[in-house]
Amino acid sequence: MASELEPEVQALDRSLLECSAEETAGKWLQATDLTKEVYQHLAHYVPKIYCRGPNPFPQKEDTLAHQVLLGPMEWYLCGEDPELGFSKLEQTNKPSHLCGRVFKVGEPTYSCRDCAVDPTCVLCMECFLGSIHRDHRYRMTTSGGGGFCDCGDTEAWKEGPYCQKHELNTYETEEEEDPLVHLSEDVIARTYNIFAIMFRYAVEILTWEKESELPPDLEMIEKSDTYYCMLFNDEVHTYEQVIYTLQKAVNCTQKEAIGFATTVDRDGRRSVRYGEFQYCEQAKSIIVRNTSRQTKPLKVQVMHSSIVAHQNFGLKLLSWLGSIIGYSDGLRRILCQVGLQEGPDGENSSLVDRLMLSDSKLWKGARSVYHQLFMSSLLMDLKYKKLFAVRFAKNYERLQSDYVTDDHDREFSIADFSVQIFTVPSLARMLITEENLMTIIIKTFMDHLRHRDVQGRFQFERYTALQAFKFRRVQSLILDLKYVLISKPTEWSDGLRQKFLEGFDAFLELLKCMQGMDPITRQVGQHIEMEPEWEAAFTLQMKLTHVISMIQDWCALDEKVLIEAYKKCLAVLTQCHGGFTDGEQPVTLSICGHSVETIRYCVSKEKVSIHLPVSRLLAGLHVLLSKSEVAYKFPELLPLSELSPPMLIEHPLRCLVLCAQVHAGMWRRNGFSLVNQIYYYHNVKCRREMFDKDIVMLQTGVSMMDPNHFLMIMLSRFELYQIFSTPDYGKKIGSETAHKDLVQQNNTLIEEMLYLIIMLVGERFSPGVGQVNATDEIKREIIHQLSIKPMAHSELVKSLPEDENKETGMESVIEAVAHFKKPGLTGRGMYELKPECAKEFNLYFYHFSRAEQSKAEEAQRKLKRQNKEDTALPPPVLPPFCPLFASLVNILQSDVMLLIMRTVLQWTVEHSGHIWSESMLQRVLHLIGMALQEEKQHLENVMEEHVITFTFTQKISKPGEAPNNSPSVLAMLETLQNAPYLEVHKDMIRWILKTFNAIKKLRESSSTSPVAETEGTIMEESSRDKDKAERKRKAEIARLRREKIMAQMSEMQRHFIDENKELFQQTSELDSSVSAVLDNGPVVSDMTLTALGPAQTRAPEQKQCVICILCQEEQEVSAESKAMVLAAFVQRSTVLSKDRSKFIQDPENYDPLFMHPDLSCGIHTGSCGHIMHAHCWQRYFDSVQAKEQRRQQRLRLHTSYDVENGEFLCPLCECLSNTVIPLLLPPRNVFHRLNFSDQPNLTQWIRTISQQIKALQVLRKEESTPITASSKNLENMDELHLPEGFRPDFHPKNPYSESIKEMLATFGTATYKVGLKVHPNEEDPRVPIMCWGSCAYTIQSIERILSDEDKPLFGPLPCRLDDCLRSLTRFAGAHWTVVSLSVVQGHFCKLFASLVPGDNHRDLPCILDIDMFHLLVGLVLAFPSLQCQDFSGISLGTGDLHIFHLVTMAHIVQILLTSCTEKSGMDQENAAGEEEELAVLALYKMIQQYTGSALKEMPSGWHLWRNVRAGIMPFLRCSALFFHYLNGVPSPPEIQASGTSHFEHLCNYLSLPNNLICLFQENKEIMKLLIESWCHNIEIKRYLEGERDAISYPRESNKLIDLPEDYSSLINQASNFSCPKSGGDKSRAPTMCLVCGTLLCSQSYCCQTELEGEDVGACTAHTYSCGSGVGIFLRVRECQVLFLAGKTKGCFYSPPYLDDYGETDQGLRRGNPLHLCRERFKKIQKLWHQHSITEEIGHAQEANQTLVGIDWQHL
């Protein structure tokens, strides 16, 4: 850097570096006016060090600043060399017990669910691992940055507040000691001086608002006139807008603009131009103009460079202070004192106050620096934390108001410190008592919500965008209120009581503004024009829910407070609804001789509101009165006499009626907003303080009323009064068919009303209402959730209400009510309800939604049927009410209730028209059941002397009174028992009658009260019917089962392809392709099978017929017929790669002829195995192409496949494909020629081939030389004397049909195009090489999979694989027929020359650098091109055999050269002397000799032989697969079974001697020559001398990286990872490549690079080098696996980490500890090994179209 600077600058720097810190400090020590002295120093030097050019040089600035500016301060402070001084200070330092580690963005944090006082108490990873909580139920999250570790804070943890590191030493006492006692007076004085000056300087300069003028005491004499155009961050403009604007305004490149934008976003400001004022001003105006169109413009200032310089130093100074106080708690204390000391301007003038109050004016970087300083000083000192808290509370209103209007996110605001302060219980309590904090928070909140209607209620309608923005921000105040209340007081002082109640008053004011807000009126006639705003009100309610609950919790803790609060709440409610009868005409209702007065009010006609927080709070307090027994202890203190039950119930009742009417369809014209409100009213997030409390309020009111009166009022509010008060209503209305809709509507209302009665009597599980505790309540919730269906942990958690600590209380009871079922390889762990809990099931559980209710009913009935029980679902036995609510049960036996029951039963008995419904009846039966249960309970639990007042059985035995004169309820039930139309309810009726009789018996036995006369025939009657009913029931069951099976079957057919893809593929293949038969045919006797060579077993020809999936026609596979093809997908692959740094750089000039043994650039071919006619496929593909073109023109949509690149989906299974492979018979048989019995041996053969090659080369040369030299040709011809029977002029006829030839070319070109990423070119000589390569690579990859999974080589391979390999191999074998003969011959010559050196090929790779299997495949498949011109009688088989032997020997030499000599722990099994061992030792000696003894000594022949055997196995296995598919020779049965390595069987099958070394011995002479030529290669020498590496054998399989067991260590690793491009910034989306382990900075501008002319994100870029375009990543923050393929394809995949409940946590939302699931990780690895990632993405994108729209390339 320095060299680029101008010389004078360098000189200046040098002179600066010569400044002596010690001297300056000395001068300061003498100074009379230290402040002036220091300021002059700063005024002089700061602008010389900072901001001397357009770009900052942080390192240089830091060095200079330390030398010239900070050094003197340190000297001054210590009074000696700071190195000595600080270490002295450190010795007396008492280390803090607080950890206080400030979290970086993305760092993992831990909270203990058992011990944390609230969820904001967190530990850093280090503390967590050293704490007791690691064995507790903990929760893990990633920090958003900002907070700090609470380790050591005794108030944050109920238990184990210290980790091992921060633990108190035993001799230490916790009591507070003044840290200053350890410091000398001098140090204290000097520290005080220098801190005071520097802190003030920093505050002054950072809060300085003038742009071109410095504070007077910093003004310089000579002032240069340079300016910065400073751009500030805001949260309004996007990155793209800023980048675009900058390019225009300051004329920079996109890259620079991105750099500017990134810094602005990170630091909050960045200068974008440096120079004269005008020059900067010009840029400013362009930026402002460009960004002011829709929004407020970006903030830009033109600032004098010296101001910027001082500000930069100010920041440096604050960090310096932060680090200095780390040396000593004494210094820290002094800094706190300096900071909080009141300034000259009195109140709010301390430095800390000044910083806080200008927070919203500071840029992001400055804020974060001083926030950090506060955290490491004020918040770490217990005494000053308290003082600071007071300052914070005093400024609270200002700070929050600033925050609300500021546009920075909360974590960048000082307002966010509330979480650090308010969550400390002692501070919160102190602030409430002394600073009246609760009231302040609520009042501040109210001040910001000024929009009210005429009644003073909040009004959110027609909210402007600005107001909405403000509303969002002001919500954080509710969070503050929550923090303050989260820890409940254990002791109450009078002061606390008083201030809490004051706060309660304020809170009631807030609720009062909500009571009745957003009222609605039913819309009749027309649909509403505009959906009214409702979300804001519900947001408010939702945010307040926990606060309301917590306030009740507080009240519950102190009787005095509870009583006062109750009074206050009642008073406010009376204010809200007092005199609600005013102006209303009262009406009198009377039924059954009861009458009551009420008001005339119709929900369907007048205004009604869902928001009733004051009523609901009162309901909550009322329950507390009951629960805490205050109601019984101090009745005289309570205003119980002031309670007006009709007033209490009025509004909750209206709200519930509204719900009923909405359900009955009466409010359809009011649109979706109402539906949504009703939904949230019942939703688990709101119901606790909405719906639940309305039920409680009704229970409260009704318990104080005559139930008959209540029921009449209820009938009236439900607008059903007429129906039940009019005798014979049923008959009247039943005859009028015109009112069908109205009747339907009324039916629903009656059902809803009955449901409400069931709830009022049946819901007793809130402690205080019923005699239960909190555990009973949660148990009941869980039982009912699990009655619907088994659920995963997270699902269950979601269905239960969370408290303010995010706990549901579920863990403590779940074991008691449910069994846990572990997950399999997919899916989640599930909880299932214990069977014994089923009896507690209540069909009318009030938290069921309608859908849940019917699902639960079905599930429970099914269960009963399975258990062969009757299907009645009677009401469960309930716990008794608390005394305050006890009278509620009387509703059941009230006259009006009985009338209602009778009426409904009467309608049912009459069974006429539409005036009754099954639901109605079911509810009445349920109510009767409840009443019977109640009476039974009473009888069973009653004390001897008590009179039982509950006499339901008596009442239902009596007939109705005049004027109806209906039969008794009992009589009607008996009648209904036999009604044919009530089959479903018969069991329930039977249950009722049975229970009735049981009660009768009970009554008789206790004989306390007379039992009414009952018909004794009931039982007999029912038993008579029993048989009949039973038979009928069974028939019904059978019918249901039949129906179900039918339904299941059709369902299965529909989802067959989706669900059972694999099965489907396999079966259909078995149907459509008979190819498999070929191997299993009985033709082959038990003789040894040989796959190649002259002795090759002749597999008898079989006719093979296949069916086209498109036209369903059958077709025989033969050389002459129409081509049949398999859908196939060709892709590049690095799955087997041993060197990921290698990839094809220059495809146009890349020579693929020799595959390197690192297998770095492979081509894989896969297929789903579905067969089509070539012409059918072509037609299909053309239509796909045409459709896609039309679609792309219309809407620019992507698809999961890229048609332009030849991609399509298999028409049957939708598997991604990009070409087709033709189906062929074994190609060798097609060229089979007569062969003579006398075949050459290897030596002779090599000689012949060499001669033929030579002849060809001469001929080739001639063709290329000009004709003039023709005379010479003849001479040459003579010279080379053409080998016998070789006819180079012969060109064989292609045996294949035109259509097959076309397909051979098609697949060949596709492989070439994809493999090299070049434009298709049929003529390119590399096409056949690519085909052979793909064949070899695919075989190798399948061999690896089989071997990794310990599967037999020829075991039952999935059909699709089997078909794919067969077609691919045969295709590769036939491909030469469509290529120019000379091209293939050329390849053969070159390949051959790599083993048998000729004259013409010099620069061929050394045998260390050749993958022998690729070489084998190339040689074998190219050989026919030479052999077809050879009429000497050498057969193709002979050639194959010799080629195979030759390559095998080369491979053995390769293995011996590279085998490692480790012998550790490997004991020799047998003594030396085996034939193989001696032979291999001899061979090794020979190689040693040819390599000039550079080869290491080998311990023994045994070791060598072991290495050879192990090293050559993969090659032999691949070769066996290759020849098996090429020649169609069945595989020997031994290799079809798994188990031992089958070395001998393989050798036999491959025509090899079991002692492989024999090959060398049989061909001694020629092999000697060859080995010598191989060993003389210079590369071998270099390798043996350690100058280069080579692959050794066997190659190990590649695996995905090792993942840690505990997910948090990954998070931690990622949080330490910073973006490699933007200098130490934390990466926002750290993403790990699971193939190589590289961490990447994904989804971010900083790490975008250009790839093939497009900007791509780090992941996409990485896939190109690491995975040839395919990538498997783990997004660490999201705990999500990401698959990428190419630029446009990607999908998310479920991560291999599960929590203890067997669930994944994508997005890390739940935070349960996550552990590696090895099976799932293996599954991902398997997808990778099988090359199925792209296919998986295709399926995912087809299933979920939104995945297609994601911009994958930018990840």
Ligand SMILES: [Zn+2]
């Ligand atoms: Zn910590």
Ligand SMILES: [Zn+2]
């Ligand atoms: Zn700790």
Ligand SMILES: [Zn+2]
């Ligand atoms: Zn714990």
Ligand SMILES: [Zn+2]
């Ligand atoms: Zn067809």
Ligand SMILES: [Zn+2]
């Ligand atoms: Zn398919």
Ligand SMILES: [Zn+2]
């Ligand atoms: Zn980056």
Ligand SMILES: [Zn+2]
């Ligand atoms: Zn990688």
